[in-house]
Amino acid sequence: MALLKGIHHIAVICSDYERSKEFYTDILGLEIVREVYREERQSYKLDLAVAGQYRIELFSFPNPPARPTEPEAMGLRHLAFEVEDVDACVSVLKKKGVDVQPVRIDEYTGHRFTFFEDPDGLPLELYER
Template identity: 65%
Template structure:
């Protein structure tokens, strides 16, 4: 039998404005900072963040990283989805903090509510009511 994957350990994101993205993910979205390191050889920051379920997000800065097209439906990572217990409350929270959120939709296969918003670099993020 082949080895089985145990889950997603982390997702890595390269940002264009490190302080802005650090505040967005740690302060606005509330991800816990585990470690923050400056890597002089790469002139790069690496921020390790953790979600409540133990999964992680790594935030990187690189000088002059090229922009990655994300709209419409570019190849590569389509979006990053976060599960939430109460979608309406989280949408209200984001909206109150100046984040534009798309209208809530219902997944035609699961019947669950979901919506999309973007991080400071336009990366599509999803909230999925779990």
């Protein structure tokens, strides 16, 4: 029997809660499941769903430390979203003012993908099925 059953959520800490909330909901189209403000921590917690599943937790904290920005820094490298048509998604993101890297092809799978960043520079990927 496998110990792990799946990925429950991914947590992201942002520097500007309202800007990141707008990015993840208005630009990327994630659905708000629940939003709470935790007074004792001076922190928002926003639960988001992607296509009705895979919850992302968006947190705000006072003065969070900066994340290393080098592409090969230790830690979470990027968050990848599965898409049907990477070109269509790139077009939508560009129309909404998001800078997107050129589309590439995964040398092992043959699938197309590209990268862009959230408002804090967190690397995000679109990966075509």
